[in-house]
Amino acid sequence: MQDQTPRLEIKHLRRSFNGRAVVDDVSLRIMPGQVTCLLGPSGCGKSTTLRMIAGVEMQDSGEIWVDGRLICDTVFRIPPERREIGLMFQDFALFPHLSVADNVAFGLKGMSRADKRARVTELLERVDLLRFIDGYPHQLSGGEQQRVALARALAPRPRIMLMDEPFSGLDNRLRDGIRDETLNILKDEDTAVLLVTHEPDEAMRMADEIALMRDGKIVQQGAPYNVYTRPVDRAAVAFFSDANVLRATVTGALAQTPFGRFLAPGVPDGTQVDIVFRPQHVRIDFDRAGAGPKPTASDGTAARGVVQRARFMGNESLVEFVMDYDGSTLKVTVPNVFLPKSGTVMWLTIRRDKCFVFTAKDPH
Numbered sequence: 001m002q003d004q005t006p007r008l009e010i011k012h013l014r015r016s017f018n019g020r021a022v023v024d025d026v027s028l029r030i031m032p033g034q035v036t037c038l039l040g041p042s043g044c045g046k047s048t049t050l051r052m053i054a055g056v057e058m059q060d061s062g063e064i065w066v067d068g069r070l071i072c073d074t075v076f077r078i079p080p081e082r083r084e085i086g087l088m089f090q091d092f093a094l095f096p097h098l099s100v101a102d103n104v105a106f107g108l109k110g111m112s113r114a115d116k117r118a119r120v121t122e123l124l125e126r127v128d129l130l131r132f133i134d135g136y137p138h139q140l141s142g143g144e145q146q147r148v149a150l151a152r153a154l155a156p157r158p159r160i161m162l163m164d165e166p167f168s169g170l171d172n173r174l175r176d177g178i179r180d181e182t183l184n185i186l187k188d189e190d191t192a193v194l195l196v197t198h199e200p201d202e203a204m205r206m207a208d209e210i211a212l213m214r215d216g217k218i219v220q221q222g223a224p225y226n227v228y229t230r231p232v233d234r235a236a237v238a239f240f241s242d243a244n245v246l247r248a249t250v251t252g253a254l255a256q257t258p259f260g261r262f263l264a265p266g267v268p269d270g271t272q273v274d275i276v277f278r279p280q281h282v283r284i285d286f287d288r289a290g291a292g293p294k295p296t297a298s299d300g301t302a303a304r305g306v307v308q309r310a311r312f313m314g315n316e317s318l319v320e321f322v323m324d325y326d327g328s329t330l331k332v333t334v335p336n337v338f339l340p341k342s343g344t345v346m347w348l349t350i351r352r353d354k355c356f357v358f359t360a361k362d363p364h
């Protein structure tokens, strides 16, 4: 039977600065070999959460458990250096006066010289830098230094790795390769990983599970596919992609819009709702002598819009429309190249199965 004790568990962590709750009742469980991404906008409390787990910041309340053992609450506290937690931050700074081998061996305590050398060799081979074993940090490129930092963090076989935007200092070409390599090593070592990022792409690429954080709270948690396809609110949609929004009022569990009626089950009459959809879920039709496609059950009614501008984005084209019904702008993406001239009249329909209906929380 598989061991079900989480490698890392945090329970109801809270931390305030100057009376403001920066981390507000955050709980998480991470299994061995699992990568969880704490994803959220700048200032939402991600780094503070990580710093509390690392032990360099003290929580106001809440508990931290490793492998079923309490390591920190408000009275009991194992110091950072005894937590067996690896850290990798963006400013990973190697020790400039130490060789690459000594940098990697830095955290290896209580081992013979030969065992240390063997572990250092193994890790440098893994990150493909064995040839630099006796070199110094200033002789390496940024990406190579980052890989040495990774080897250094992994050397003591930490049970948990905390990573705070570890790849953001790298250029795009290097980043993908290093991310994948890092992930492979961490999986092989069965390390539980908590990675902080504000980039949805990075989270989707790295995570087994995403914890979406906002204003100090985790607002949604799950596999990347579930978080993306079943967002909890309008802001959760907008965090991952552009989002189009139609505001409507509910009558008889239906919301009437220029694109036809949408089901709003259980929503009381008179409630304002937002119908939210991503740009890739809009269909475009050409104008046929002043008319669009006929309404269908799956796509509803077509609404007329005028192309404002169209841009080629690489894998897709982004077309912005000004809609006839209220002059608002809708964004539509189309695979490959589709660049209609501005001023072109077209008809839009929305993929109803891809729409989200949320109770409106704020003025439009």
Ligand SMILES: Nc1ncnc2c1ncn2[C@@H]1O[C@H](COP(=O)(O)OP(=O)(O)OP(=O)(O)O)[C@@H](O)[C@H]1O
Binding pocket: 017, 018, 022, 040, 041, 042, 043, 044, 045, 046, 047, 048, 049, 198
């Ligand atoms: N020691 C501190 N004293 C006062 N305020 C702090 C302290 N540390 C963090 N904060 C505040 O707490 C909030 C959350 O900071 P935190 O670094 O956790 O956010 P973050 O989500 O990691 O953001 P970023 O991605 O920009 O680093 C910020 O408003 C920050 O100014």
